[in-house]
Amino acid sequence: MELKSGIPVERTLKPYLIGLVLAVVLTAIPFGLVATGALPRETALVVIAALALVQILVHLRFFLHIDLKTTPRENLVALAFAAVLICIMVGGSLWIMFDLYHRMMV
Amino acid sequence: MSSAAAMTVSPREAKRYEEKDFGFWLYLMSDAVIFACLFATYLVMAGNAAGGPTPKDVFSLERAAAETALLLLSSTTFGIAAVSLWAGDRSKVLLWLAITLLLGAGFIALEFGEFSGMIAEGAGPDRSGFLSAFFTLVGTHGLHVSVGLVWILVMIGQVFAKGLTAPVASRLMRLGLFWHFLDIIWVVIFSVVYLPGLL
Numbered sequence: 441m442e443l444k445s446g447i448p449v450e451r452t453l454k455p456y457l458i459g460l461v462l463a464v465v466l467t468a469i470p471f472g473l474v475a476t477g478a479l480p481r482e483t484a485l486v487v488i489a490a491l492a493l494v495q496i497l498v499h500l501r502f503f504l505h506i507d508l509k510t511t512p513r514e515n516l517v518a519l520a521f522a523a524v525l526i527c528i529m530v531g532g533s534l535w536i537m538f539d540l541y542h543r544m545m546v
Numbered sequence: 547m548s549s550a551a552a553m554t555v556s557p558r559e560a561k562r563y564e565e566k567d568f569g570f571w572l573y574l575m576s577d578a579v580i581f582a583c584l585f586a587t588y589l590v591m592a593g594n595a596a597g598g599p600t601p602k603d604v605f606s607l608e609r610a611a612a613e614t615a616l617l618l619l620s621s622t623t624f625g626i627a628a629v630s631l632w633a634g635d636r637s638k639v640l641l642w643l644a645i646t647l648l649l650g651a652g653f654i655a656l657e658f659g660e661f662s663g664m665i666a667e668g669a670g671p672d673r674s675g676f677l678s679a680f681f682t683l684v685g686t687h688g689l690h691v692s693v694g695l696v697w698i699l700v701m702i703g704q705v706f707a708k709g710l711t712a713p714v715a716s717r718l719m720r721l722g723l724f725w726h727f728l729d730i731i732w733v734v735i736f737s738v739v740y741l742p743g744l745l
Contacts, residue, residue: 456625492737
């Protein structure tokens with residue numbers, strides 16, 4: 441296929457299968473944690489959050505084929521900008537709202 | 547490989563597709579920001595059950611796992627369709643798009659059952675802050691998946707009627723971005739909404 445486009449074209453099934461196996465493992469662990477209650481609540485929440493972050497990266501790499509070398513630079517810049525925006529908005533909202541909550545409880 | 551020959555495009559056309567892909571990527575990133583706002587709202591509201599049902603009362607681990615499995619599998623089957631597209635195999639593209647459509651429809655059916663069951667039990671979006679935020683966040687994702695299903699249906703029609711031409715291939719690649727993106731949002735939904743709610 442000669443179609444040149446901003447999206448890297450995947451020619452083999454390999455990345456999808458690697459992505460599927462990794463995603464299944466990264467999904468099974470947090471679901472198993474909740475089903476068995478093996479860890480204390482706080483630890484389990486940290487593990488769930490960490491595995492979700494890893495799984496997002498797995499999906500970006502193996503399903504969306506984001507690659508620091510082949511993906512067009514402007515796409516990467518847009519992705520990084522969105523990530524910064526999301527951190528500021530989610531982090532900032534939670535900080536403000538829970539700070540307010542604690543102040544009103546005292 | 548007549549289909550592969552049909553997909554050879556001039557540099558000018560290639561430039562146009564590249565611009566479309568970038569535009570679509572910008573849309574996806576802004577959509578991610580919208581979802582981030584809905585996640586922040588949910589996290590703030592999750593504890594406000596207003597004396598009504600709490601996450602533990604209304605969520606089911608089995609159903610969340612089934613929804614996750616359907617969506618993840620549909621992402622993989624879309625990948626197989628994309629690889630078949632590169633190989634220029636029209637009937638395989640149609641087959642795997644149809645399988646992706648069925649898996650996605652299964653996801654929507656499960657979610658529809660979940661929502662209507664909750665509303666019937668009196669745990670609708672008007673019950674508490676927690677439920678308003680839940681229905682807004684998960685409903686917005688479900689709406690996106692529904693639009694994706696319509697798009698898959700349209701692309702099945704286009705592949706059927708027009709074959710694997712360059713414009714069709716270009717649209718299929720953007721549909722793939724959209725579909726895989728929704729799977730990422732779902733990963734965050736089960737990690738932020740369902741699992742902590744049931745823990």
